Amino acid sequence: MTLEAFAVSTGVVALGEMGDKTQLLAIVLAARYRAPWPIIAGIFVATLANHLGAAALGTWLTRVIDPAWMRWVLGASFLAVALWMLVPDRHDESKEHRLGRLGVFGLTTVAFFLVEMGDKTQIATVMLAARYDAVFVVTAGTTLGMLVANVPAVLLGERIVRRVPIAWVHRIAAIAFASIGVAILAGLQV
Numbered sequence: 581m582t583l584e585a586f587a588v589s590t591g592v593v594a595l596g597e598m599g600d601k602t603q604l605l606a607i608v609l610a611a612r613y614r615a616p617w618p619i620i621a622g623i624f625v626a627t628l629a630n631h632l633g634a635a636a637l638g639t640w641l642t643r644v645i646d647p648a649w650m651r652w653v654l655g656a657s658f659l660a661v662a663l664w665m666l667v668p669d670r671h672d673e674s675k676e677h678r679l680g681r682l683g684v685f686g687l688t689t690v691a692f693f694l695v696e697m698g699d700k701t702q703i704a705t706v707m708l709a710a711r712y713d714a715v716f717v718v719t720a721g722t723t724l725g726m727l728v729a730n731v732p733a734v735l736l737g738e739r740i741v742r743r744v745p746i747a748w749v750h751r752i753a754a755i756a757f758a759s760i761g762v763a764i765l766a767g768l769q770v
Contacts, residue, residue: 585712589721590728592708593701597729601760602695606730609691610737615684619734620727622688627726630696632719635709655765662758666751701726 597603609619682689696702701722709718 582714582717585708585714585717586721588712589705589708589718590725592704593722593725594728595725596701596704597726600699600701600729601757602692602699602701602726603730603733604756605691605695606733607737609684609688610734613684613687616734618683618685619688620731622685623692623730623734624723624727625685626689626692626696627723628719630693630702631705631722631726632715634702634705635715635719635722651764651767655761659758659761659765662754662756662761666754 606619606623610616613619705718705722708722709715712718
């Protein structure tokens with residue numbers, strides 16, 4: 581049962597993550613900061629924390645937070661990220677200082693943790709933990725699934741920017757994030 585829980589959790593999340601908004605975020609972060617290993621580490625830490633919380637507390641949170649409020653918070657958050665994507669990069673030496681002490685790692689960790697809130701892979705983690713009654717095994721499997729989907733996106737994202745102007749990557753990402761935000765606010769399933 582433990583191996584099955586791990587394998588199913590890994591597979592479900594890896595497949596569910598393909599083309600997802602967090603995978604888009606991985607590409608955008610890789611394009612913007614060109615630091616794949618801190619981004620990958622941030623994805624790992626954020627996913628581990630998020631999915632552990634989802635597996636342990638997700639069911640309780642769905643009873644406490646009104647879905648209508650969650651929809652508005654998520655929709656507004658995606659619109660804010662869309663606007664952020666349109667802010668031009670400044671290429672100077674002090675860029676790392678503006679990211680804070682944790683730099684690209686910290687930014688990635690916070691961004692991934694927040695974007696993953698209410699996401700289908702987080703919900704899948706809740707359901708899988710309930711199905712298998714194995715919080716830690718499911719968390720390990722879903723975290724691995726996120727890495728299987730997002731590590732190639734980070735590594736590929738860095739290469740895409742060498743051929744595609746960063747301004748276009750930002751515009752496309754802004755459109756995608758804005759579309760997701762509008763869809764959430766309209767009550768559509770994203």
